[in-house]
Amino acid sequence: MAAQTNAPISYRPAGTLDASGALAPYAGPWNRRLAAHLLRRAGFGGSPADVDRFAAMSPRDAVDSLVRFSDAGPLPARPALEDPPVPPRGLYRGFLAGMAADDATAEARKAFQMQRNQNRRRNLISMQTWWLQRMIASQSPLQEKMTLFWHGHFTSSPEKGTSAQELLMQNQLFREYALGNVRDLTLHVSQDPAMLRYLDNNVNAKAHPNENYARELMELFTLGIGNYTEQDIRESARAFTGWTFRLSPDGTGNFIDNKAQHDDGTKTFLGQTGNFSGTDIVNIIFRQPASSRWFAKKLLAFFVYMDPEPQLIDQVAALIRKNDFEMKPVMATLLHSNVFFSERAYRALVKSPVEFVVGTHQLFGINEVAPVELATMRQMGQMLFYPPNVKGWDGGVAWVNSQTILTRENFANGVAKSPKMMDAAAWIVPAMRSMDPRGVAKTLTEAMLQGDVSPASVAQLVTYLGGSGQTELAQLSMENVDERVRNAAYLTMAMPAYQLA
Amino acid sequence: MKRTGFLLGALSGLAVVANNDTIFSQALAQTALPGLPGGSDRILVVINFQGGNDGLNTVVPFGMSDYYRYRPSLGIAQNEVLRIDDTFGLNPVLAPFKKMYDGGNVAIVHGVGYPDPDHSHFRSTEIWQTAQPKSYESTGWLGRYLDDAGLPKANLFNAVAISNVLPELLISKSTDVPAIDALASYGLRSDKTKGNSEAFHEFVRDTTVPFRSPFLAQVAEIEDHAQRGAQELPKLIAGYQQQATYPATPLGRSLALAAQIVGSKLGTRVLYVQHGSFDTHVTQKQTQNRLLADFANAIAAFYQDLAAHGNDKRVLTMTFSEFGRRAAENASRGTDHGEAAPVFMIGGGVKGGLYGRHPDLGQLNAGNLAFTTDFRSVYATVLERWLGRPSAAIVGGGYTPLPTLLA
Numbered sequence: 001m002a003a004q005t006n007a008p009i010s011y012r013p014a015g016t017l018d019a020s021g022a023l024a025p026y027a028g029p030w031n032r033r034l035a036a037h038l039l040r041r042a043g044f045g046g047s048p049a050d051v052d053r054f055a056a057m058s059p060r061d062a063v064d065s066l067v068r069f070s071d072a073g074p075l076p077a078r079p080a081l082e083d084p085p086v087p088p089r090g091l092y093r094g095f096l097a098g099m100a101a102d103d104a105t106a107e108a109r110k111a112f113q114m115q116r117n118q119n120r121r122r123n124l125i126s127m128q129t130w131w132l133q134r135m136i137a138s139q140s141p142l143q144e145k146m147t148l149f150w151h152g153h154f155t156s157s158p159e160k161g162t163s164a165q166e167l168l169m170q171n172q173l174f175r176e177y178a179l180g181n182v183r184d185l186t187l188h189v190s191q192d193p194a195m196l197r198y199l200d201n202n203v204n205a206k207a208h209p210n211e212n213y214a215r216e217l218m219e220l221f222t223l224g225i226g227n228y229t230e231q232d233i234r235e236s237a238r239a240f241t242g243w244t245f246r247l248s249p250d251g252t253g254n255f256i257d258n259k260a261q262h263d264d265g266t267k268t269f270l271g272q273t274g275n276f277s278g279t280d281i282v283n284i285i286f287r288q289p290a291s292s293r294w295f296a297k298k299l300l301a302f303f304v305y306m307d308p309e310p311q312l313i314d315q316v317a318a319l320i321r322k323n324d325f326e327m328k329p330v331m332a333t334l335l336h337s338n339v340f341f342s343e344r345a346y347r348a349l350v351k352s353p354v355e356f357v358v359g360t361h362q363l364f365g366i367n368e369v370a371p372v373e374l375a376t377m378r379q380m381g382q383m384l385f386y387p388p389n390v391k392g393w394d395g396g397v398a399w400v401n402s403q404t405i406l407t408r409e410n411f412a413n414g415v416a417k418s419p420k421m422m423d424a425a426a427w428i429v430p431a432m433r434s435m436d437p438r439g440v441a442k443t444l445t446e447a448m449l450q451g452d453v454s455p456a457s458v459a460q461l462v463t464y465l466g467g468s469g470q471t472e473l474a475q476l477s478m479e480n481v482d483e484r485v486r487n488a489a490y491l492t493m494a495m496p497a498y499q500l501a
Numbered sequence: 502m503k504r505t506g507f508l509l510g511a512l513s514g515l516a517v518v519a520n521n522d523t524i525f526s527q528a529l530a531q532t533a534l535p536g537l538p539g540g541s542d543r544i545l546v547v548i549n550f551q552g553g554n555d556g557l558n559t560v561v562p563f564g565m566s567d568y569y570r571y572r573p574s575l576g577i578a579q580n581e582v583l584r585i586d587d588t589f590g591l592n593p594v595l596a597p598f599k600k601m602y603d604g605g606n607v608a609i610v611h612g613v614g615y616p617d618p619d620h621s622h623f624r625s626t627e628i629w630q631t632a633q634p635k636s637y638e639s640t641g642w643l644g645r646y647l648d649d650a651g652l653p654k655a656n657l658f659n660a661v662a663i664s665n666v667l668p669e670l671l672i673s674k675s676t677d678v679p680a681i682d683a684l685a686s687y688g689l690r691s692d693k694t695k696g697n698s699e700a701f702h703e704f705v706r707d708t709t710v711p712f713r714s715p716f717l718a719q720v721a722e723i724e725d726h727a728q729r730g731a732q733e734l735p736k737l738i739a740g741y742q743q744q745a746t747y748p749a750t751p752l753g754r755s756l757a758l759a760a761q762i763v764g765s766k767l768g769t770r771v772l773y774v775q776h777g778s779f780d781t782h783v784t785q786k787q788t789q790n791r792l793l794a795d796f797a798n799a800i801a802a803f804y805q806d807l808a809a810h811g812n813d814k815r816v817l818t819m820t821f822s823e824f825g826r827r828a829a830e831n832a833s834r835g836t837d838h839g840e841a842a843p844v845f846m847i848g849g850g851v852k853g854g855l856y857g858r859h860p861d862l863g864q865l866n867a868g869n870l871a872f873t874t875d876f877r878s879v880y881a882t883v884l885e886r887w888l889g890r891p892s893a894a895i896v897g898g899g900y901t902p903l904p905t906l907l908a
């Protein structure tokens with residue numbers, strides 16, 4: 001294929017990487033600003049009280065508390081999913097024989113398919129709502145953040161008819177391995193029903209090898225283009241033949257290694273020759289230096305900054321190898337590092353719609369997610385359990401255009417005006433009774449932006465709140481203070497800094 | 502499958518140029534449009550037939566006997582089709598569109614598709630929009646056109662998507678394209694609150710914040726564009742007098758807004774409109790006929806409206822769908838996901854007629870119509886002959902049409 005136009009624009013932060021000690025523990029000043037940075041990256045932002053709590057710890061204790069997961073606290077119950085409907089007997093008999101249906105059969109089939117599609121839609125809504133609420137409420141935000149990371153990395157979606165039950169099972173796998181061993185996770189993913197279906201390994205048989213999974217495993221999941229050949233894809237696809245699943249009545253699937261469909265001939269893969277199985281392929285891949293670099297780059301772009309320097313990638317890759325692909329010590333080091341807390345990494349990422357929505361809920365203490373928010377998130381460009389393609393979400397500048405920004409601002413406006421907001425956000429209540437525009441502006445910009453605001457914008461906010469200056473607003477009074485503070489909270493969320501993680 | 506066209510493209514640019522010549526040498530009229538130096542005033546409207554439109558029941562090959570063999574219940578009888586010639590005719594619900602065809606303003610390109618087609622709605626839509634079947638491209642083909650065309654940076658409306666989500670085909674590196682579902686919902690709700698609008702305006706211009714971010718300037722600029730665009734557009738297009746009766750459907754409303762934007766001379770070069778869903782697995786006839794009738798009525802009204810303002814020659818409309826459908830109907834009186842399908846090019850000095858070669862119904866590609874024209878050849882023609890930009894950097898090399906097409 002011909003090369004595409006234009007060299008990519010880099011969103012690497014300005015300035016130079018201080019490579020010596022980039023991964024050494026950060027020992028600089030510690031404050032609310034950096035505690036909030038840690039919470040935005042390792043979680044979704046948290047409430048002002050969460051930020052205070054983290055600011056009161058040492059950086060080491062803060063990071064330790066994030067990498068130690070707990071199931072404490074009320075978490076939303078797992079979604080009750082509707083079973084796939086059972087097709088009426090004989091519905092597909094004529095279909096399989098290639099016969100045209102009579103009207104009654106066509107109608108029955110249509111009714112069945114409508115029921116099936118309706119169940120799928122309902123299940124997707126249940127699952128998205130459940131996961132968002134879990135992200136909001138979880139006492140282990142990094143567990144949910146890593147689950148989101150793996151969801152965007154080892155992508156599967158309902159596109160191939162994958163059931164909600166299968167996707168939920170995959171989601172639990174990501175959560176279980178959130179900070180586990182990536183090699184083990186990759187092996188489990190290779191045997192996961194949602195993945196087997198999404199990338200067609202369920203039809204990868206000895207007589208007709210299907211290369212889809214083998215290709216994406218190397219191109220997008222573990223190595224990256226340039227670190228394998230087309231021949232390696234063909235050979236490894238043979239090693240994965242027969243890996244499929246059997247459907248359970250509850251809609252989930254169980255992995256089976258179908259020996260009858262497995263090609264047990266000799267394969268040559270990445271320079272090694274043997275009668276390889278899928279497990280052998282995964283093990284060989286993880287012995288390539290390119291695999292640790294691939295995960296290093298993806299982790300840095302998701303947690304630190306985009307387009308990281310090759311030097312930094314190499315350092316994180318060495319850390320990954322030293323820990324034999326165990327993510328817990330890797331993330332504990334990365335989140336505590338000098339480069340993570342450097343000014344270059346600070347607000348150097350764009351919040352994803354999930355981060356924007358979940359973080360806003362946490363800020364105001366609103367735990368419920370309304371169905372309309374799911375549609376709103378789609379307009380923002382992100383649907384959970386529905387990544388756009390096998391590459392996952394691009395992130396960064398792809399999140400922001402006029403359309404998504406209008407949707408984000410209108411969402412923030414809706415939250416600020418919601419009656420739930422004042423009930424739930426204790427920190428804002430005094431502001432809503434205050435007649436001191438300056439104090440209110442400080443409360444809002446500290447709680448929402450940790451003071452990342454210019455004096456000019458603070459002055460503008462004070463002017464707005466007080467109703468003085470050139471605005472046509474009435475003076476601040478008991479009659480208008482509630483509405484005025486809500487609008488000011490919205491305006492603070494509308495500042496560009498609030499879009500940045 | 503038949504990959505001849507693609508392989509030729511890979512091996513020899515000349516072979517494909519020759520191929521393009523036979524397909525497109527007459528597709529677009531060769532006369533320069535008066536008063537349009539360098540085509541700078543030309544507009545492209547793209548209509549996305551979402552869900553995969555069945556080409557065989559849109560442009561009906563009634564003269565091919567295999568057609569009725571594959572379509573025992575869905576086939577459209579010879580005496581019902583709107584005849585184009587002895588082999589092809591249009592679906593009878595397309596009557597207003599047939600009138601435009603008879604007026605010489607519609608080109609139909611047969612069998613458009615790409616090698617190794619994907620049958621997933623998402624992925625195939627993405628392939629058509631990014632013009633990149635082999636990898637995952639983050640910009641759309643018209644987004645790359647916008648990056649490449651050097652349009653005035655200050656114009657917020659170089660392109661407009663009339664849709665609730667910005668389509669991938671208009672995602673660009675440096676041009677922020679507004680997506681407008683309907684004028685009523687396009688805007689900041691808070692702008693209706695006193696004082697908010699001004700404060701917002703100041704915040705997005707204030708980048709003297711106490712931190713640096715590689716994204717700050719861009720986010721601030723997009724926020725500014727979003728607000729100003731939403732405030733200005735209704736005023737800019739308010740003076741337009743609609744001169745046609747559009748169907749009261751989403752497509753009718755979208756094309757009415759498109760005509761209004763064209764007629765208000767905002768410097769818009771590309772408009773995107775969507776229509777559907779054509780995903781007719783079950784009892785196809787009812788759904789497809791409704792959607793095609795709506796299309797025919799809306800597009801006829803659109804060109805009537807454009808013509809009344811002298812804009813019909815400035816506007817080229819192109820349709821596409823992520824795939825056609827399988828040749829054989831299924832047992833539910835519907836059709837499943839297929840491959841090649843026709844593309845329409847309308848107005849804009851198009852020289853009407855049938856172009857390309859219809860897929861051979863006797864030689865299917867595993868039950869599907871094998872493509873005869875690569876969709877990137879269609880894009881290259883639009884880019885080079887209508888928008889006046891070289892296509893190689895936008896859709897890849899090897900799809901360049903000959904320079905004797907539209908000046």
